[in-house]
Amino acid sequence: MRTSFAIAAAVLIATPLMGTSAYASSDGIRHRTVTRTAVSGQKYRLGSNNLVTANCGSDQVPKVIIREAPKHGSVNTQIEPDFAKGTGPYAKCSKTKIKSAVVYYTSKPGYVGKDRIVIRVLFLNGQVDDNIVNMVVVKN
Secondary structure: OEEEOOOOOEEEEEOOOOOOOOEEOOOOOEEEEEEEEEEOOOOEEEEEEEEEEOOOOOOOOOEEEEEEOOOOEEEEEEEEEEEOOOOHHHHHHOOOEEEEEEEEEEEOOOOOEEEEEEEEEEOOOOOEEEEEEEEEEEOO
């Protein structure tokens, strides 16, 4: 997903935190629902969100809010380098790691079954994404 920022020299990037299907509701929030599979007790990367500038840098990251925590595990967001995935004039940045909000899920050790997470991402241009992640946790 790519959204123009108010400054022409920047583009917001949400690397596949969720999936490709999204729709905007009457409240202006984009909603996505996806299913992901993780191994029990192991850290699973859900995705990342970042802001890439024209010079392939990053000064800020979107705010990530866990609106519904998983019942059978935990979710945490870490600020760490991740690849920018821009298109058009930002394609030159695709091999550059920039500051990103990376989201991880870890189930309770030994848990096998389903879990659910609702994640809200607040972008700097006012865009809001709600992501529902249905987790399928399998044996190690």
